[in-house]
Amino acid sequence: MSITIRGSYFTQIEIEKRQSVDLFLCYCGTEICTSTSSFGPAVRSQYLIHYIIDGEGSYTVNNKTYKLKKNQGFLICPNVLTYYEADKDNPWTYMWVGFNGVKAQTYLNYANLNEENLIFKYSNDDCLKNYISEMIKMLKLNEVDYSNELRIEGLLYFFMSKLAEVRKNTFSQKNYKSTELYLEKSIEFIENNYSNNIKINDIANYIGINRSYLTNIFKKNINISPQEFLVNCRIDKSCTLLKTTDLSIKAIATSVGYSDPLTFSKIFKKVTGDNPKGYRLKFLNHTLD
Secondary structure (H helix, E strand, O other), X not given: OEEEEEOOOEEEEEOOOOOOOOOEXXXXXXXXXXXXXEEEXXXXXXXXXXXXXXXXXXXXXXXXXXXXXXXXXXXXXXXXXXXXXXXXXXXXXXXXXXXXXXXXXXXXXXXXXXXXXXXXXXXXXXXXXXXXXXXXHHHHOOOOOHHHHHHHHHHHXXXXXXXXXXXXXXXXXXXXXHHXXXXXXXXHHXXXXXXXXXXXXXXXXXXXXXXXXXXXXXXXXXXXXXXXXHHHXXXXXXXXXXHHOOOOHHHHHHHOOOOOXXXXXXXXXXXXXXXXXHHHHHHHHXXXX
């Protein structure tokens, strides 16, 4: 971890980059700009959001210039050439958050931020400002421990949730591409709860739609029903347990959401063509060969 301070008002804090994490902070900071302040043209290796807390400035990307002011913000995407500068008469003060992660773009999509839509406005309250300030404060402690790391990541998630909240309040459900979100959340619910005795109605209730609409979403997007997806998920998990553990068939059935091992065995055979015991023996024999 390194801390860089420029002048009396500029603070930038960088953290070692991590791999295979859904969302993580790379750096954050704030600057009171002068009439000559600018940056670029340059590219970044991570996502970067600037949020303007006072003044004005301009942001240029893909041969287009955006004039921006207080309570607006702009997204810089990785490996995209950008340039931004403070207004000569009313230079801006802004805060920024640099981040990355395997789900970074997904979370930005929730806020309708992408290469086609780089500008946002947030004037509801001081939450964005406060979250960044708290991240800076935490990192200035220069204490590397799990509690601080979790708090920093939590603040980043809160920051992203506020951006998504703006979209929720601005766009209709139709424009929000709600079916994509419903599908994603349904799959997430199944993968987190397949070991429980969940029904399709439980999934529909969780995301707030009726069962028939949920079924339509699954069939339209992945060509199977939610019931088929749930069964496939359970059988796939059971195959892994059969191959990697010596758990009994009954224990495996319970582990993947079936209270009755006979029902589990019947469904397993229907999906794989083998009963659980036979599947395990074939795997063991193949391994020995």
